[in-house]
Each structure stands twice: as structure tokens, then as C-alpha cells.
Amino acid sequence: MKILDDVVVNAKSVASEIGKKAGKAFDLSKLRFSAADLSGEINKKYKALGKLVFLAKREGAQNDLEIENVMNEIEQLQDDLDAVNEEILLIRNKKVCPVCKKENPVDALFCNACGTPLSVPEEKTEEAEEAVEEVKEAAEEVCEKVEDAAQDAVEAVKDAADEILGE
Numbered sequence: 001m002k003i004l005d006d007v008v009v010n011a012k013s014v015a016s017e018i019g020k021k022a023g024k025a026f027d028l029s030k031l032r033f034s035a036a037d038l039s040g041e042i043n044k045k046y047k048a049l050g051k052l053v054f055l056a057k058r059e060g061a062q063n064d065l066e067i068e069n070v071m072n073e074i075e076q077l078q079d080d081l082d083a084v085n086e087e088i089l090l091i092r093n094k095k096v097c098p099v100c101k102k103e104n105p106v107d108a109l110f111c112n113a114c115g116t117p118l119s120v121p122e123e124k125t126e127e128a129e130e131a132v133e134e135v136k137e138a139a140e141e142v143c144e145k146v147e148d149a150a151q152d153a154v155e156a157v158k159d160a161a162d163e164i165l166g167e
């Protein structure tokens with residue numbers, strides 16, 4: 001039953017390949033939600049921070065401790081967001097140059113932008129490449145959303161600052 005065995009083995013490897021791709025897409029969509037959630041949280045914290053600063057400067061509120069706490073929370077959330085973005089990079093098979101911060105293919109020996117030697121992971125399969133192509137588009141969408149959220153946060157801080165300055 002050699003032929004039948006081969007058919008079964010092939011069917012299994014196809015199923016496992018599909019499973020892996022689905023897994024990657026699922027991981028990426030989870031990460032996308034995490035990144036969006038974290039960006040939203042950071043945005044809220046910046047708004048809260050703006051209000052606390054307003055109260056302190058305009059109404060003399062003694063809220064240094066609260067301000068400090070919110071700033072610590074923002075730092076923590078930003079660390080979490082950085083970690084999520086790192087995961088997204090991994091799934092997209094990219095790595096960031098430690099010197100110039102440009103994205104490079106995960107198997108690049110040198111940075112395409114500045115030529116810094118880069119470390120290469122042990123193995124990279126065809127299968128992984130295909131999966132990456134499939135999720136690449138989704139990942140780029142994620143990055144855009146994160147950038148938008150960051151921009152919103154900056155705007156929120158500017159608005160708060162304008163309010164405080166009475167403009």
C-alpha cells in the first residue's frame with residue numbers, strides 16, 4: 001500500500017501547511033487587535049494627562065503623583081506596543097536594522113539602507129515565505145492604523161496644550 005501511504009502523507013502535509021498559514025494569519029489578526037487596543041489606551045492616557053496638567057496649571061491642583069502615575073502607565077503601554085510591533089515584524093519576516101531602524105528582509109546579511117552587518121536566523125522555509133506574502137498586506141494595514149493612532153495621540157496632546165495655553 002505504498003501509493004496509498006504516499007497519498008495520506010501528502011494530504012497530511014498539505015493540511016499541516018494550510019494549518020500553519022491559518023495560524024499565522026490568526027496570530028497577525030490577534031496582534032492587530034492588540035496593537036489597536038494599546039494605541040487606543042495610550043491615546044486615552046495622553047488625554048487624561050492633558051487634563052491633569054490643565055488642572056495643575058490652571059487651578060493649582062496638587063496632582064504631581066497622579067501625573068507621574070499616568071506617565072508611567074503610558075511608558076508601560078508603549079513598551080507593550082513595541083513588543084506587539086516586534087511580533088508583527090517577525091510574522092512579516094522582517095527585521096529592523098539596529099543602527100538606522102530601517103526594515104530589512106529577515107535573511108538579509110547587511111542592512112539595505114546603511115550596510116550594517118545583520119544577524120540571520122537559522123532557517124527560513126519556502127512555506128514561511130508564502131505565508132508571509134499572504135499576510136503582508138494585512139500587516140501593512142496594521143502599521144498604518146498604528147501610525148494613525150499615534151498621530152491622534154499627538155493631536156490630543158497638542159489640543160490639551162493649546163487649551164492650557166488658552167489658545
Ligand SMILES: [Zn+2]
Pocket residue numbers: 097098099100101102111112113114115116
Ligand atoms: Zn541600517
